[in-house]
């Protein structure tokens with residue numbers, strides 16, 4: 616069984632400077648480790664958005 620999920624937040628917070636950003640740079644998928652659920656193996660595919668940090672003083676240009 617495969618479960619596909621994606622984040623719902625419209626913006627993220629840069630882990631380096633704390634600035635909020637709603638400017639999406641790209642999206643990518645992460646496959647989380649298979650987990651057992653009852654007798655089935657479940658694979659979780661998570662779509663993650665990468666945001667652009669708008670703070671010109673910040674050294675981190677993008678973050679997920």
Ligand SMILES: [Zn+2]
Nearest residue numbers: 629632668673
């Ligand atoms: Zn930043």
